Amino acid sequence: MFILDANAQHELAHYLTEKQWLSPEDAIISLSKAGQGNMNYVLRVTTNQGSFIIKQSRGYVEKYPQIKAPEKRVLTEAAFYAKIGTVERIKKRMPELLGLDVSNNIMILEDLGQANDFNSLYDLNKVVSENEISVLVSYLNVLHQQFSKVKADDELDNLEMRKLNYEHIFNYPFLEDNGFDLDTIQEGLQTLAIQYKKDAFLKEKIELLGEFYMTKGHYLLHGDYYPGSWLQTTDGIKIIDPEFCYYGLREFDLGVFIAHLYLSNQSQNIIDKVKLDYYDFQDLDGSILNGFIGVEIMRRLIGLAQLPLQSNLNDKKRLLELAYKLITN
Ligand SMILES: Nc1ncnc2c1ncn2[C@@H]1O[C@H](COP(=O)(O)OP(=O)(O)OP(=O)(O)O)[C@@H](O)[C@H]1O
Ligand SMILES: [Mg+2]
Known part of the structure; x- marks a missing residue:
């Protein structure tokens, strides 16, 4: 080897x-x-x-x-x-x-060059432009439309990677005793998180969303559509790292995308533009989409896959409350 x-x-x-x-x-x-x-x-x-x-x-x-x-x-x-x-x-x-x-x-x-990714959005003082949103949504539009299947099959099922992702999105962050002391990330975060970890109704909803994530679908997904997978190059925005790709529900790609717009403090106007620019938005299941947005927000705040977020505890509290509403409504 x-x-x-x-x-x-x-x-x-x-x-x-x-x-x-x-x-x-x-x-x-x-x-x-x-x-x-x-x-x-x-x-x-x-x-x-x-x-x-x-x-x-x-x-x-x-x-x-x-x-x-x-x-x-x-x-x-x-x-x-x-x-x-x-x-x-x-x-x-x-x-x-x-x-x-x-x-x-x-x-x-x-090599796309020594490009910056969009992780600097987590500094919270950068605005994603309408142009950038157009490019990012158009990538998903074309990907989801051009590679869709009438009948789901086993192509690119990427099951082992999905199980790993399942664990870190839908399970681990919500375990009370997972051994990860959130106060090492930010003092007070552990206390903030505990009410969600103890909420049986929330956890039931999240379990259901996890099942949707694990369900085969008709659409080829990038699978990890967040600022770390977007590069700002001299030749425009490029998308990398589709290692979590699979055929699934479009709501997942879109949900992760929108979650990171919330996490990086983008305006409601920008978030609405995503929904407006996405071709088949009216065909999506709104409650699954909101659920995926909410879970991604939560797991990035209280799970292992932390972001270089500059938010203070109060921002995080507000985001967790928003995520809770999105998942449970
Ligand atoms: N084709 C490329 N051209 C230029 N830079 C690249 C390219 N591929 C990767 N990089 C750089 O290397 C970094 C790591 O690459 P990549 O995201 O593929 O790795 P990874 O280990 O799968 O990351 P992650 O832990 O986020 O899943 C990227 O953030 C980017 O800065
Ligand atoms: Mg990767």
């Missing part, structure tokens, strides 16, 4: 040459961390002739090695890239898949 390692440039050069991803005339100039990621090992390889991104998935979460994760997940991500290659409007919004090594769980991607 070849293990990707930023400190082993020589071994990587040898590996890449063997795979014919590096020509004998070319040489690696530098290796660096591609950006802020938690799940996988992702490097930018700069050579004499250009640069590319190399991503390896391992049997655990890179940031939390004690958490197991499906080792072959990068293969599903690559399958998504291969599939969307047929639709220009989606393809041009994503990096190109340049290579795949199935036995070592390694994928090579086009």
Whole structure:
């Protein structure tokens, strides 16, 4: 098994040459961390002739090695890239898949440049522009429409990744004794969270939403449509990291998207624009959509997958109350 390692440039050069991803005339100039990621090992390889991104998935979460994760997940991500290659409007919004090594769980991607992702939205002083919303919604419109199926089947079912996500969205955040002291994130957060963890009615609703998440659907979803998956490049907004993709309910992609607009304190006007620009909005199930929005807000505040949020305790209290209403109404 070849293990990707930023400190082993020589071994990587040898590996890449063997795979014919590096020509004998070319040489690696530098290796660096591609950006802020938690799940996988992702490097930018700069050579004499250009640069590319190399991503390896391992049997655990890179940031939390004690958490197991499906080792072959990068293969599903690559399958998504291969599939969307047929639709220009989606393809041009994503990096190109340049290579795949199935036995070592390694994928090579086009380098979109040292772009910032949209995580700076969590500083809470940035406004997403109407133009940016148009692009972000249009990506989902095309993805959901162009790859829909009349009959659900097993293609890209990504079940193991969904089970992992299920655990961290619908279960773990709501366990009273999950061993995660929220006061280490912010003093007082544990007390704020406890009332939700003890609320049987809320938990019943969340369990139902979890079942909807686990249900096969007719629509190809990105599966992790949040600011960390959006890059601001010199060639406009690009979308990356579809490792949680699957065929499911459109409400999930849209729900996660809208949840992060609330979390980053965007105006109601911007949130309404998402709903207005989404083609089939009237066909969606409003209560499932609101439920997914609410659960995503809650789990980002009281679950393990924390965001670099600048909100104070009072902001979080308000967001949790909003999320509660969205889930239970
Ligand atoms: N094709 C690309 N071009 C330029 N930068 C990239 C590219 N792919 C990834 N990056 C950078 O590397 C970072 C990590 O990549 P990615 O999100 O794919 O990894 P991950 O480990 O799956 O992350 P996460 O923990 O958010 O799931 C991105 O946030 C981005 O900054
Ligand atoms: Mg990822």
